[in-house]
Amino acid sequence: xxxxxxxxxxxxxxxxxxxxxxxxxxxxxxxxxxxxxxxxxxxxxxxxxxxxxxxxxxxxxxxxxxxxxxxxxxxxxxxxxxxxxxxxxxxxxxxxxxxxxxxxxxxxxxxxxxxxxxxxxxxxxxxxxxxxxxxxxxxxxxxxxxxxxxxxxxxxxxxxxxxxxxxxxxxxxxxxxxxxxxxxxxxxxxxxxxxxxxxxxxxxxxxxxxxxxxxxxxxxxxxxxxxxxxxxxxxxxxxxxxxxxxxxxxxxxxxxxxxxxxxxxxxxxxxxxxxxxxxxxxxxxxxxxxxxxxxxxxxxxxxxxxxxxxxxxxxxxxxxxxxxxxxxxxxxxxxxxxxxxxxxxxxxxxxxxxxxxxxxxxxxxxxxxxxxxxxxxxxxxxxxxxxxxxxxxxxxxxxxxxxxxxxxxxxxxxxxxxxxxxxxxxxxxxxxxxxxxxxxxxxxxxxxxx
Numbered sequence: 001x002x003x004x005x006x007x008x009x010x011x012x013x014x015x016x017x018x019x020x021x022x023x024x025x026x027x028x029x030x031x032x033x034x035x036x037x038x039x040x041x042x043x044x045x046x047x048x049x050x051x052x053x054x055x056x057x058x059x060x061x062x063x064x065x066x067x068x069x070x071x072x073x074x075x076x077x078x079x080x081x082x083x084x085x086x087x088x089x090x091x092x093x094x095x096x097x098x099x100x101x102x103x104x105x106x107x108x109x110x111x112x113x114x115x116x117x118x119x120x121x122x123x124x125x126x127x128x129x130x131x132x133x134x135x136x137x138x139x140x141x142x143x144x145x146x147x148x149x150x151x152x153x154x155x156x157x158x159x160x161x162x163x164x165x166x167x168x169x170x171x172x173x174x175x176x177x178x179x180x181x182x183x184x185x186x187x188x189x190x191x192x193x194x195x196x197x198x199x200x201x202x203x204x205x206x207x208x209x210x211x212x213x214x215x216x217x218x219x220x221x222x223x224x225x226x227x228x229x230x231x232x233x234x235x236x237x238x239x240x241x242x243x244x245x246x247x248x249x250x251x252x253x254x255x256x257x258x259x260x261x262x263x264x265x266x267x268x269x270x271x272x273x274x275x276x277x278x279x280x281x282x283x284x285x286x287x288x289x290x291x292x293x294x295x296x297x298x299x300x301x302x303x304x305x306x307x308x309x310x311x312x313x314x315x316x317x318x319x320x321x322x323x324x325x326x327x328x329x330x331x332x333x334x335x336x337x338x339x340x341x342x343x344x345x346x347x348x349x350x351x352x353x354x355x356x357x358x359x360x361x362x363x364x365x366x367x368x369x370x371x372x373x374x375x376x377x378x379x380x381x382x383x384x385x386x387x388x389x390x391x392x393x394x395x396x397x398x399x400x401x402x403x404x405x406x407x408x409x410x411x412x413x414x415x416x417x418x419x420x421x422x423x424x425x426x427x428x429x430x431x432x433x434x435x436x437x438x439x440x441x442x443x444x445x446x447x448x449x450x
Contacts, residue, residue, distance in 0.1 A: 013301045013311075014433075015394050019359055022313050026341060028369030029274060031202050036193055039185050041246055042203035043370045048178045050196050053169035058113040060089075062164040063139055065104040065126060065153055066117035072158040077134075080154040085129055088142065088149040089114050104153055106139070113165055120164035127154040172196070184246075184370055207367040209247040210273040211238045214262060214280040214289055215347060218254035233419060234279040234352050238345075241356050242277065245364040257281070259292040266293070266316060270340050274367055277360055280347030282310045290344050298344055304433060306395045307351035311359070312344030349419040354396045354428065357449065380408040380446045382429060386438040389431040398425035401446055408446045426450045 013021075031045040060066065066089060075081040083104040089096040089111045096114035099105050104121075105114050106129070113120070128136035129148045135156055140148060172178060178196050179189055185203065193201060218232035219225055232254040242249035252269060255262045266276060281290035282300060290312065291300055298314035317339055343363060345355045357375060365373040380401060389395045398421055399408040408429055412421020430445040431438065438444060 011302075013303050015303060015305050015358060018301060018303055018311060018313070019362060022341075022343070022359055022363055023366055023373070025315075026363055026366045029204050029207060029367050031204055033200050033202050034205070035200050036190050036198070039201055039203045040187070040190055041206050042185055043368055044179055044183045044185060044189075044201060044203055045181050045369075046202045047181050048193065048196070048198060048201065050172045050174055050176045050178045052197065053174045054171040054195055055166055055168060058168050059091075059166050060107045060109055060111050060113060060120045060164060061166050062120050062122045063109050064107060064120045064122040064124075064164065065155070066099055066107045066114050066120055067104045067155070067159065068099060068101065068116060069118045069159060069161050069163075071102055071104075072119075072121065072155050075155050075158045077156050080127075080156045081158075083153055083155060085148075085150050085153050090142075104155075106149055106153075118161045119159040121155050121157070121159050122164060125155060125157040127156075129153045182370075204367075204369045206246055206248045207274040207364050208272055209239075209242040209249045209275045209277060209364060210252060210269040211235050211242060211249060212252045212262075212265060212269070212276065212278045213238075213254045213347075214257065214278065215254055216256040220253065233349055234347065237349065237353060238277055238279060238356055238360075241353065241361070242364060245361045246368055246370065247275075247364045255289075257289050259289045262289045263293040266342070270316065270338075273340050275360075275363060276316065276340060276342040277345065277356070278312075278342065279345045279352045282312050282344045282346055294342070294344070298342060300344070304393045305358075306390055306393045307348060308346055308355040308358070308396075309351075309393075310346050311355060312342075313359075314342060315339035316342050350398070350422050353422060357428070357447070358396075375447050375449065377430075377445060377447045379443050380406055382408055382410070382438060382442055382444045383440060384410055385440040386410065386429075386431060389436050389438075391436050392433055394433050395431040396447075397429040397431065398422055399427040399429040399446060400425060401427040401448060408444065 067083065071083055072081050084102055086103050086105055087097045089105050089107040091108055091110040096112060097105055099114050099116035107120060123139050124135055124137060126135060128139060129151050130136060178192055183189060213232055213235040217229050219229045221231050235251045235254060239249045239251040250272060252265060255265050278290050281288045294316065297316050298312045300312040303309055303311050343360050345352045362373045398411045400411050401408045408427055410429060411425045426449050428447040430447060
């Protein structure tokens with residue numbers, strides 16, 4: 001065991017100390033250029049300006065008829081304006097016809113306003129060129145009634161200039177800031193980038209997180225359980241949590257309690273990992289393979305918290321050390337191995353999940369270079385009493401937070417194996433280190449998990 005590992009094991013760390021130590025040693029990932037859909041969920045590292053106004057031309061916001069406003073003045077149900085239809089203007093249909101006095105062009109939503117026209121009359125305000133008395137409810141398909149693009153149309157309401165017309169640049173104007181650096185790219189942001197013509201952007205990539213669970217007793221879901229066996233829930237839970245935090249997460253099947261096998265598994269995964277997360281094998285038992293396999297690189301610590309007392313953090317080297325080609329004075333120089341951060345979590349499901357939320361999620365967000373790093377927290381009233389909390393440890397109880405009432409109620413007991421109760425919790429109730437009990441109706445700190 002290294003001296004630093006021994007030093008870490010000799011003292012009890014606070015939750016804040018452990019978290020600060022992890023985050024101080026992490027840096028956001030280097031930016032890369034990605035195609036739009038590959039950039040979803042990533043953090044933009046450049047300001048994106050609008051090269052062309054949106055929309056780039058005046059266009060109709062309704063299906064109807066493009067008209068000159070003077071030709072509709074005074075139009076009503078009894079005295080409709082009768083206009084000559086000179087053709088259709090569909091979105092993307094090419095050069096539109098020019099609308100002259102007494103004329104109208106049938107126009108579709110999104111199509112450019114033709115020359116001469118000043119407004120659009122919705123089709124519901126017209127007879128749709130049917131020749132029948134009264135307004136219609138819509139247009140018939142052009143392929144079925146090609147004659148509707150000519151003839152006459154009766155207009156039953158007058159319109160003012162600009163009615164039902166989207167002005168050029170009414171969405172965003174050329175030269176404006178479309179998206180600022182630091183923006184997380186979700187579907188609406190991807191849409192805007194596509195709309196302004198950007199096919200690729202520079203972003204910080206989503207961290208690649210590899211999740212490895214340990215334990216010879218673990219069986220994949222879907223397989224029958226033998227004596228003393230349980231289904232592996234941790235790897236699924238932690239992989240899902242990593243994805244929820246914004247990572248590109250990979251789940252590795254549970255590794256048996258063999259240090260050599262575990263070490264080989266981790267090394268094989270480093271090629272696709274920006275962060276490795278393990279569960280189990282970090283306590284003081286004879287089969288704690290994570291400590292046995294990584295004791296020289298990972299610092300294993302005792303934390304003043306419940307659940308989640310045993311934790312580990314450090315860096316592992318990626319495989320073999322490649323040497324540079326000899327050249328002059330650099331003949332003996334070698335490429336330093338890449339070092340991948342690894343967070344070792346306890347194996348009990350609740351301990352693993354609470355530890356993930358407190359330590360791994362902030363690490364993922366730090367690698368992404370996105371704020372906020374931490375889950376939101378607030379104060380809420382706890383109607384139930386907390387009768388026992390270990391002195392000197394910060395306890396995290398699963399809770400059900402009700403926003404409308406401003407209350408949070410403990411869910412399940414304090415046991416770190418109670419995954420059933422965890423599934424019904426949406427928050428963590430924080431009991432400070434110097435508090436051993438909380439009276440019913442007291443205010444408590446709450447970490448929101450939704």
